[in-house]
Amino acid sequence: MIAIIDYDAGNLKSVEKALVSLGEQVVVSRDRDTIRKADKVILPGVGAFGDAMEKLHAYGLVPVIHDVVEKGTPFLGICLGLQLLFSRSEENPGVEGLGILKGEILRIPDKEGLKIPHIGWNSLDLQNHGRLFQGLSGTPYVYFVHSYYLKAHEPEIVRAVTDYSVSIHASVEKGNVFACQFHPEKSSQVGLKILENFSNLS
16 A cells, blocks of 8 residues: 655645556545554645645645655655655755755756746656656656755765756655655556565565
């Protein structure tokens, strides 16, 4: 069973729908025991870093997420869910993130001809043999919606990068923790393959 953490984020239903289409058993929940017992856990998210951390604290989910990660359960952060895995974001200075991975969340720099937020399809440059990208080759296209981006402090955890005004660490992987800045649930067949790879992790 895959648990999708419900903390009033915007893209829960689309992630659930994508996983169900792959034949997965899925539960959307903020029940702590349900999340802890799941075979895999997903933290999706659309919105602001500070608001999201406030909700995670309000629902008592911060220690649950740490428990799941420390237990070795495969864990996937999507979009804002990726950003929350880090300690801080320029979006809301002073707000402490989950601190599970090392890096900074920075605002995408302004650049002539580019709109922020970055909304649309970009190609990925795959590297370091990411398990989420097994069976994909070349420079697969995926769908982004974001104004802030990850600059990871550990180059070896970066599994995909994209370029939009700046080099963006678009996917990371460390042990049982996986994260994508893009939305696999909105990235057509490529995205379904990524979710399938996550579902098949042992």
